[in-house]
Every structure is written in structure tokens, then in C-alpha cells.
Amino acid sequence: xxxxxxxGDCGCKNALYRQLDAYIASxxxxxxSLIPVLHQAQSIFGFLPVDxxxxxxKALDVPASEVYGVVTFYTYFTMxxxxxxTINVCLGTACYVRGAKQVVExxxxxxxxxxxxxxxxxxxxxxxxxxxxxxxxxxAVMINQDVHxxxxxxxxxxxxxxxx
Amino acid sequence: MNHYRTQILLCSGGACISSGSESVREALLRxxxxxxxxxxxxxxxxxxxxxxxxxxxxxVSPEGIFYQKIKPEDMAEVVREHLLKGCIVERLLYxxxxxxxxxxxxxxxxxxxxxxxxxxxxxGKINPExxxxxxxxxxxxxxxxxxxxxxxxxxxxxxxASGLRGRGGAGFPTGKKWQFTAKEKADQKxxxxxxDEGDPGAFMDRSLLEGDPHSIIEAMAIAGYAIGAxxxxxxxxxEYPLAIQRLSTALDQARANGLLGxxxxxxxxxxxxxxxxxxxxxxxxxETALMRSIxxxxxxxxxxxxxxxxxxLFEKPTVLNNVETYANIPYxxxxxxxxxxxxxxxxxxxxxxxxxxGHVNNSGLVEVPMGITLREIVYDIxxxxxxxxxxxxxxxxxxxxxxIPKEHLDTPVTYETLPALGAIxxxxxxxxxxxxxxMVDVARYFMDFIQDESCGKCTPxxxxxxxxxxxxxxxxxxxxxxxxLEQLEFLAGQIGQSALCGLGQTAPNPxxxxxxxxxxxxxEHIRDKHCRSKVCRSMLRYSINAAACKGCGLxxxxxxxxxxxxxRKAAHHIDVxxxxxxxxxxxxxxxxxxxxx
Numbered sequence: 001x002x003x004x005x006x007x008g009d010c011g012c013k014n015a016l017y018r019q020l021d022a023y024i025a026s027x028x029x030x031x032x033s034l035i036p037v038l039h040q041a042q043s044i045f046g047f048l049p050v051d052x053x054x055x056x057x058k059a060l061d062v063p064a065s066e067v068y069g070v071v072t073f074y075t076y077f078t079m080x081x082x083x084x085x086t087i088n089v090c091l092g093t094a095c096y097v098r099g100a101k102q103v104v105e106x107x108x109x110x111x112x113x114x115x116x117x118x119x120x121x122x123x124x125x126x127x128x129x130x131x132x133x134x135x136x137x138x139x140a141v142m143i144n145q146d147v148h149x150x151x152x153x154x155x156x157x158x159x160x161x162x163x164x
Numbered sequence: 165m166n167h168y169r170t171q172i173l174l175c176s177g178g179a180c181i182s183s184g185s186e187s188v189r190e191a192l193l194r195x196x197x198x199x200x201x202x203x204x205x206x207x208x209x210x211x212x213x214x215x216x217x218x219x220x221x222x223x224v225s226p227e228g229i230f231y232q233k234i235k236p237e238d239m240a241e242v243v244r245e246h247l248l249k250g251c252i253v254e255r256l257l258y259x260x261x262x263x264x265x266x267x268x269x270x271x272x273x274x275x276x277x278x279x280x281x282x283x284x285x286x287x288g289k290i291n292p293e294x295x296x297x298x299x300x301x302x303x304x305x306x307x308x309x310x311x312x313x314x315x316x317x318x319x320x321x322x323x324x325a326s327g328l329r330g331r332g333g334a335g336f337p338t339g340k341k342w343q344f345t346a347k348e349k350a351d352q353k354x355x356x357x358x359x360d361e362g363d364p365g366a367f368m369d370r371s372l373l374e375g376d377p378h379s380i381i382e383a384m385a386i387a388g389y390a391i392g393a394x395x396x397x398x399x400x401x402x403e404y405p406l407a408i409q410r411l412s413t414a415l416d417q418a419r420a421n422g423l424l425g426x427x428x429x430x431x432x433x434x435x436x437x438x439x440x441x442x443x444x445x446x447x448x449x450x451e452t453a454l455m456r457s458i459x460x461x462x463x464x465x466x467x468x469x470x471x472x473x474x475x476x477l478f479e480k481p482t483v484l485n486n487v488e489t490y491a492n493i494p495y496x497x498x499x500x501x502x503x504x505x506x507x508x509x510x511x512x513x514x515x516x517x518x519x520x521x522g523h524v525n526n527s528g529l530v531e532v533p534m535g536i537t538l539r540e541i542v543y544d545i546x547x548x549x550x551x552x553x554x555x556x557x558x559x560x561x562x563x564x565x566x567x568i569p570k571e572h573l574d575t576p577v578t579y580e581t582l583p584a585l586g587a588i589x590x591x592x593x594x595x596x597x598x599x600x601x602x603m604v605d606v607a608r609y610f611m612d613f614i615q616d617e618s619c620g621k622c623t624p625x626x627x628x629x630x631x632x633x634x635x636x637x638x639x640x641x642x643x644x645x646x647x648x649l650e651q652l653e654f655l656a657g658q659i660g661q662s663a664l665c666g667l668g669q670t671a672p673n674p675x676x677x678x679x680x681x682x683x684x685x686x687x688e689h690i691r692d693k694h695c696r697s698k699v700c701r702s703m704l705r706y707s708i709n710a711a712a713c714k715g716c717g718l719x720x721x722x723x724x725x726x727x728x729x730x731x732r733k734a735a736h737h738i739d740v741x742x743x744x745x746x747x748x749x750x751x752x753x754x755x756x757x758x759x760x761x
Binding site for chain 2: 062
């Protein structure tokens with residue numbers, strides 16, 4: 001985690017910050033670039049800790065408080081480090097009526113974590129979402145970017161095995 | 165260009181990809197090569213064909229044979245039997261649920277037969293990543309026609325004449341929106357596309373962007389021409405990575421072909437589009453919130469007026485339409501508004517795409533003329549209820565909509581009839597529910613959703629939905645009283661009238677509609693502490709049928725709460741006070757001796 005401890009003003013440019021700088025340089029230095037930059041930053045760093053937010057605030061000339069306001073408004077952005085794999089259980093209506101609740105419980109029990117938490121070994125983060133449009137496959141689970149359809153509590157263990 | 169004797173359309177919609185269509189494609193390619201058919205057979209990966217339930221699927225043309233639930237290991241047989249010998253592989257054909265009859269052609273499957281495809285005209289027919297295929301089916305002709313032979317006023321006239329109304333939910337006439345924005349004088353105007361498809365259970369926008377992205381680009385350029393805008397944004401949910409990827413590929417191709425950029429079709433018209441990714445806020449589907457989000461702020465709505473037509477994105481006149489609305493535009497321009505208006509019923513013209521899901525046999529995307537009845541959608545197209553259970557309700561319109569019971573199944577679906585029943589057209593999510601769905605729990609589910617997604621800017625929505633959720637939780641936990649129902653109705657009225665934006669104003673709908681049609685279920689929860697669908701766990705009573713119990717002890721082992729007692733080979737007993745109602749005993753019992761009430 002040492003690379004995330006660098007502060008924006010410490011002058012230290014490690015590889016991750018350089019990647020982010022390159023992206024920031026490619027977009028107009030305008031307020032409406034903030035959300036695309038946050039997306040990029042999260043995909044580079046995995047999460048958006050306060051020091052990274054301050055760095056972005058400076059780079060885009062937006063008050064740090066407002067960057068924080070945006071990060072905390074949108075559920076896609078996270079200030080907590082995530083696991084290597086993010087499990088996203090769909091709790092949309094179609095999945096819900098076809099037993100998604102039991103699927104969440106199965107993941108939760110097997111991993112010993114609740115929704116929004118990460119396993120101590122940082123292997124998995126468990127999240128729930130309202131519909132990612134795979135209703136034809138309900139109940140659906142998205143692990144990273146792979147959608148798994150017709151998941152039932154009994155399939156959960158097998159599913160986790162695919163992600164080391 | 166190569167000429168192939170056979171083309172195989174392989175569905176690569178989101179659902180089919182997750183059912184394994186990618187490995188099917190690889191296997192098919194391998195078999196084609198192994199048999200030396202590379203020059204004769206072409207594989208075209210298409211967008212969603214619609215019937216997600218039976219994917220992955222493919223169509224072998226020119227014969228048009230439709231194969232479903234295909235697996236990589238089936239491909240050797242398909243190549244050997246069908247492509248080499250010309251024999252149909254019957255075991256991969258679709259079998260009708262009702263008659264067990266095998267169906268060879270896609271069009272003959274009841275699911276497809278009753279549909280009318282305007283919006284989804286190209287989905288499942290072309291490779292969405294190839295602009296040539298879109299153009300070959302008449303793509304960008306409408307843009308050419310508008311730019312070279314119509315004035316902006318004529319374009320708006322046509323859209324007005326079509327009677328097209330916003331497909332995102334509210335149903336505002338699209339032509340009017342365009343007209344208001346065109347009238348405004350400004351140095352810059354914007355065209356926006358709302359692809360922040362947030363209603364749980366709706367996935368037509370996703371399928372359109374994944375299956376036919378050029379149709380949206382073309383329509384937005386037409387809108388730009390009509391209102392005098394040179395810039396536009398497509399606001400897509402971050403949850404739809406494939407849609408974003410295919411749309412950006414399509415944008416690059418459109419630019420490379422001179423269909424976006426400067427001097428389009430050698431006219432003075434300049435137009436370009438950018439993609440903006442959402443970040444997981446349901447409220448950003450509301451127009452003013454969406455614009456704030458593009459501007460880089462928290463996506464909070466603001467009061468209207470001023471309307472976006474006067475002051476929208478960056479305070480400039482803006483037109484914002486939904487993905488499905490745009491997909492109608494090229495058809496309207498090519499065929500004329502009057503022709504479009506002939507489809508549908510009364511003031512609801514054209515078609516509507518519904519995402520059919522839940523306890524229905526054929527889930528997937530269906531496009532039907534407005535005015536069709538719910539019964540036709542659920543039974544004739546959807547194939548009825550799965551597993552022979554009873555129909556209970558259909559939820560239409562997502563968190564702003566309502567649940568419609570059996571007695572209203574023959575209602576034609578229009579913008580006027582649905583609100584009269586306490587639902588709305590909404591974005592077109594149609595969730596079919598059988599007797600296993602508890603309507604109080606469904607109401608609680610939607611209130612939980614809204615309460616979670618409320619942006620918090622206005623008090624009625626922020627606090628009101630929380631109180632309503634608490635009341636519903638109380639009822640589903642068996643602690644409700646009849647006064648709670650009055651309180652729910654009172655709050656519903658207050659929130660509906662006083663919330664700032666559409667999200668809050670329509671938030672009480674799921675509660676109101678379930679109270680209207682399923683009040684008896686609420687009363688059972690309150691008076692009898694009974695949930696007839698066995699969903700509300702705290703009301704369940706597990707017991708062991710002594711006659712069926714063999715005394716094997718498996719349930720006792722499985723029980724995490726030590727609530728089961730009994731000697732070996734004698735009937736066991738559940739202590740209701742200790743029971744945590746987890747159902748583990750029921751799963752463990754090999755004799756189905758455990759009963760739940």
C-alpha cells in the first residue's frame with residue numbers, strides 16, 4: 001500500500017500517479033472533467049482515499065471539499081480499498097423475486113463478511129447492486145466484469161473457486 | 165467483399181455472453197476451420213436477439229434455422245450435419261412450451277411472432293461493431309435525408325406528427341421538447357441521451373446500446389440538426405461496460421466515416437458526441453440531476469422551471485431523450501411521422517420495448533405495438549408463469565410504478581390506461597410475479613430502494629421515504645397495526661405532492677398500488693401475523709410432520725440454533741421460540757417432513 005501513502009504535494013511521482021497525470025493532461029482542466037478523472041483514478045488506484053482526492057482537487061482546481069462531496073455522493077466511488085475481486089450481487093426486482101436475497105446470504109456466510117465489506121485477505125469485496133440489466137438470467141451475480149446467471153446458494157462456493 | 169454461402173448470426177448480447185456465447189464462437193470457428201469452410205461460412209456476432217432465457221442462440225442463414233441453448237461441444241455436430249450435409253440438428257431447435265412442437269424459424273416462435281420491431285430493428289441482425297452492416301440495412305439514410313432534403317422545422321414537424329412520446333417513463337411528447345428547444349436563441353445548445361437506465365428490471369437501453377449503437381448516434385445527430393445543437397453527450401451507467409465499449413467503437417467509426425464531425429453529408433452541419441459515465445446514482449436518471457452530473461457535480465435535481473429547453477446543461481438550451489426514444493427517430497424520418505402514428509393506440513403511438521422478467525417462462529426483451537394487452541405480453545409472448553404456478557401480479561414501471569393484479573390483465577397498455585390502474589409505463593420493466601411473491605415485501609423492497617437512492621436534497625423524500633420504510637418493515641416483521649396503513653396512505657399523499665423531483669413524487673406508487681389491490685395481504689400480516697407467500701421470515705412457523713419424520717436426526721444436526729429435539733428413530737420436534745427460521749432443517753430433511761406455515 002506504500003504507493004497510496006504519497007501525498008499529492010510530496011513531489012514524489014510513482015508509476016500510478018504518473019498514469020493519473022497522463023490522463024488528467026488529456027482532459028480539459030474544467031469542472032466537468034472531475035467525474036471522468038475520478039473514474040480513472042479509481043481504476044488506477046482501486047479506491048479514492050482523501051489524499052488522492054486532494055491531489056485531484058489541486059490538479060483540476062476544484063475545492064477538495066467538493067471533490068469529497070462528489071465521491072461520497074456516488075455509490076460507484078469508494079474510499080475503502082477493495083479486494084482483488086468484487087462480487088456484485090444483483091438485487092434488482094427480477095433477481096429479488098427469484099431468490100437473490102438467499103444468494104447474498106450464501107456469499108455472506110461463506111466469506112464471513114457483510115455487504116460492503118472486504119475479506120481480511122483482500123481476496124473479495126462483497127457488494128450488492130440494483131439491477132445491471134441481466135434480468136433474463138435472474139438471479140445474477142457480477143464478479144469483476146463477468147456476469148454469472150441463474151446463481152443459487154448452492155452454486156456460490158463453486159463460483160468463488162474461479163477467482164483466486 | 166467476400167461472398168459467403170452461409171452466415172451464422174450468433175447472439176452476443178450481455179445475457180448470451182454470460183451464458184457462454186464467446187466460447188461457442190471459438191468452438192464454431194475451430195470447427196469451420198477444421199472442415200475448410202473459412203471462405204464459405206461467416207460468423208456474425210450480433211446484439212441481443214431478445215429471448216435471453218434460452219441463450220446462447222444463433223441463426224443459420226439464408227435458411228434462417230434458429231438454434232438455442234447451444235454449447236461449444238454442439239458445434240462439431242452443427243458444422244458436420246448442418247453446414248456440410250444440410251441436415252437440421254433437431255435437438256438444438258426450440259421446443260414450444262405448450263405443444264412440445266419443434267420450431268425451426270425464429271419468426272415462428274410465439275415469443276417473436278407477436279412482436280413488431282422498430283426500435284430493435286437491427287438488434288440481433290447486425291454486428292454492432294461494424295458500421296458497414298448498419299449502413300447496409302439503411303443506417304444513416306435518415307440523417308442524410310434530414311440534412312439534405314429537410315429543414316429543421318420539417319424534421320420537428322415529422323416528429324410531432326409521429327406522436328412519439330418519451331420512452332424513459334413520463335411520456336412527454338418528443339416533438340414538443342424539440343420544438344421548445346429549437347425556439348430558444350443561444351450560442352450553444354446540447355443534445356443529451358439518457359442511458360442511465362436505473363429502474364431495476366429494465367434492460368432495453370442496455371441492449372440497444374450493445375446491439376445497435378449507431379441508431380442512437382444517428383438519431384442524436386438528427387436531433388442536433390433539428391434544434392440547432394453542435395454538441396451532445398450520452399450519459400451511460402458505469403454498470404454497463406459492454407454498452408460503453410460498443411458505443412465508443414461506434415462513435416470512432418462514425419467520425420472516421422464523416423458522419424460525426426464537421427460538414428456532415430457536405431452540409432454546414434457540425435455535430436459531435438461524447439460519452440459520460442454515470443457513477444451509480446439512481447437519481448441521475450432525473451433530467452436536471454443528470455445534467456448536474458455531466459457538469460461534474462453531485463447529481464441533485466433542481467426545481468423546474470426553468471425547463472432544460474430554456475436552461476439545461478451548462479445553462480444552455482438542451483434536449484434530453486431516452487435511448488429508446490431516439491431509436492425511433494430514424495424510422496420516423498424515413499417513413500414519415502404519419503406512418504409511425506398509425507402504429508399503436510390513440511395517443512400512444514408506435515411500439516414499446518418491455519423487459520420481461522421474473523416468474524415468466526420466456527424472459528427477455530420484447531417490442532410490441534402500444535395498446536397490446538398485458539395478458540398478451542405475459543401469456544402469449546411470455547409463455548405464462550414458470551413451473552405451473554398461479555399468476556399474482558405484474559410490476560410495471562419500476563420504483564415509480566405499480567403492481568397490476570390478475571383482474572386487469574386485459575387492459576391495453578398505453579400511457580393513459582396504466583396510470584388509471586396506479587402504475588405507469590415507466591421505462592418498460594415488466595416483472596411477472598407468481599404466488600410466491602409477497603406484495604407487502606415487494607412494496608417494502610421498492611421503498612428500501614428509493615430510500616437508499618434518495619439524494620437527500622428535499623425533506624419529503626429524504627425523511628418521508630424513511631418513515632414509510634420503517635412502517636413497512638414493522639408490518640413485514642409482524643409488528644404492524646392498522647393505523648400504520650392509514651399513516652402509509654397519508655404519507656404517500658404528502659410525499660407525492662411535495663417532493664422536489666420525479667423520484668420522490670412517484671416513490672409512493674408501489675405502496676399505493678399494492679394497498680389498492682392487495683390490502684388483504686397487508687391485513688393478514690397485521691391481524692393474523694401470516695405471510696401467505698412465506699416470504700416474511702419472522703412470521704414463518706416451522707414444524708415437523710410426525711407421520712413423515714423417520715427420526716434420522718439430520719435436521720437436528722443442521723439446525724444452527726439447537727431448536728430441534730428428539731430421540732433417534734422417533735419423531736422430532738421444533739421449539740418455536742428457539743427457531744431462527746433459517747430453513748436449514750428443511751433443506752436437510754430427506755423425507756420432506758418439515759412444514760412451514
